Amino acid sequence: MRQHMMGSMIALTALLGGSVQAQLLPGPIGALPGQVTGALLPSLAQGGPATVGSMVDTLGLDRVGEGLDRASLRDLRRARLHALIGANRATLEADENGSPVRRGEVIVLDPSPALLTKVQTVGFTVLRQDRIVGLDIAVVILRAPKGDNGREALVRLRKLDPAGQFELNHIFEPAGSALMATTAALAAGSSGKGHAIGMIDGGVAAHPSLAAARIEQRGFVPGAPRASGHGTAIASLLVGNDGRFQGAARDHALLAADVYGGEPASGSAEAIARAIGWLATNGVRVANISLVGPPNRLIERAVQVAQSRGMTIVAAVGNDGPAAPPQYPASYHGVIAVTGVDARDRALLEAGRAAHLDLAAPGADMAAALPGMGYAVVRGTSFASPLVAARFAVASGDSAARLATVTSEAQPGRGNIGRGIVCKPCRIAPATVGAKK
Structure with a gap:
């Protein structure tokens, strides 16, 4: 068992192939950001003790290679959850399935x-x-x-x-990635209300790509929102705007619900349900949830009520592989379940599963913002989900009309990708922004 686990860890450090340029898609729901050549000089994120290398490692699985199979991913998931509970025994315990x-x-x-x-x-x-x-x-x-x-x-x-x-x-986790809490300053901007897209995640840090964004943040655990690497990356993919780096819904305001407050043992069902309620109160039509966990009655009820009021919820399927149990909220009826593909349109081998799979989007060989300044190479279904959410946000009409519009642009790929790949041109090639590996 120990040798198998070590092999799994080694597999995570093998480098996958590089990114390729995506082409601009014509379509009925607005212009998509294209790809350009060149590079920006990266710099270390401000305000945190981590190096760029360690920060990138926590943002997602950007190095995956041979030997990473279903059993490896299953064992890694079990070990990760066991470690989370073990490090927080004063506040956490396990349910009957180890969650x-x-x-x-x-x-x-x-x-x-x-x-x-x-x-x-x-x-x-x-x-x-x-x-x-x-x-x-x-x-x-x-x-x-x-x-x-x-x-x-x-x-x-x-x-x-x-x-x-x-x-x-x-407790729900970022979809296969660490939260990466940081002392970096929070992103600040004008009010995020008014035709806003929502996200439920960790807090969003200040970053050049978010400097002009209309962002409102609220915390759903005791204390003020706290910046995180995961939340910052997701926000940048939604509303970032920094020269060569362009978010997929950059003209929208952003309501960011922090359900962690910098603590990986947070992210409770109670906090997520309250966050959904806040987004619903503010008229959010589309919300991204790049978090995963087991079925939970409170989350299910919150999702149902929000959907009944016209909200489309887009969620990642996670990165624990197909042998993992179906993940939620992606598995709930009506939630848009999203997986990721690499630059060759191949489904990510570590992608988890849901009770249903709707769409895929770029989830590897791509860049996202680091807290402070600079960009990281990220990988995982966490980063595919906001791209799909962005396409729903820029579509018009009610929930059914938005679904029809977005699925009409789906393109074929390889592997289990649901109805196809959307937002292919939204992939920002790491080389174009000098992203750190």
């Missing part, structure tokens, strides 16, 4: 006053009680009785009220 959850917390949806009274008589404590603004979902977070873990508390509650809606407070 991280908030320790001793149980979510109750739309509980009656009688039920709340009943559960408190058997040892549960009410930690938080509220209605999610924008979604009108009543949520109560219970603390398990002394001596019970979350799994045991869930069993106890279901016996107490078989018709009740109970769930653990799962």
Whole structure:
């Protein structure tokens, strides 16, 4: 087992082939950024202790080679989740499938006053009680009785009220990539409201490509939003504008919901649901979620309500390979599930799976912003998802019309890519912006 895991790690350091130039696509939903030659001088991200090399490694799997198979990816996923829980034992524990959850917390949806009274008589404590603004979902977070873990508390509650809606407070991860919290300054701009695209991720750092962007950020964990490498990269692919680097929805405002606050043990189902509610309240039509986790009743309900109010949710399928369980929210009905392709239009071999797969977009051999200044070579379905979200954002009409418009531009590729590849010209070749590997 140890040798197999070591082989998996070594496989992640093998270099894949370089990027190729993409061609501008004609289409009915607006001009796409093209590719140009030349290079910009990169520099280290400001305000963080990491080197460019270590920062790039946390943004995505940009080096993948032979030996990376389904079993390797499955083992890496298990090891990663185990390590996350082990490093945060005061706040996290595992559910029955090994996924991280908030320790001793149980979510109750739309509980009656009688039920709340009943559960408190058997040892549960009410930690938080509220209605999610924008979604009108009543949520109560219970603390398990002394001596019970979350799994045991869930069993106890279901016996107490078989018709009740109970769930653990799962933790969702950036889709196959580390959060990479940083002390870099947050991106700031004029109000992001008004024809905005939404994202739920880590916080967005200041960067030249985002200097003129209309961005509003809000935190959904205690404390102010905190910049992250993952969130900055996603934001740049959406609304970046810096010479040769052009985001795919750069004329849109951006509402960025930070569900981590710089802490990898954050990203709870509760925080994500509240973030969806904030986006819905502000009239966001399209939201990108490059996060993955197990099925969760609260997230499912939040997605359903947001969709009923006209929001299109686009989500990455993750990078844990086809042997991993289906990932959420990409697997929920109506969510646009996105995988990634490389510069040769090949599906990423590490791409995860969902209950359905809708579209693919560039997810390798491409550049995205580093916190502060400079660009990194990124890889993963995390970075394909915002490109698809951008195409939905610039399309017109209701959800059905936007879906029809975007899928009409899908082009063939190799491997499991759903209905095809969209936003092919959105790939920014690393060489054109001097991106660091």
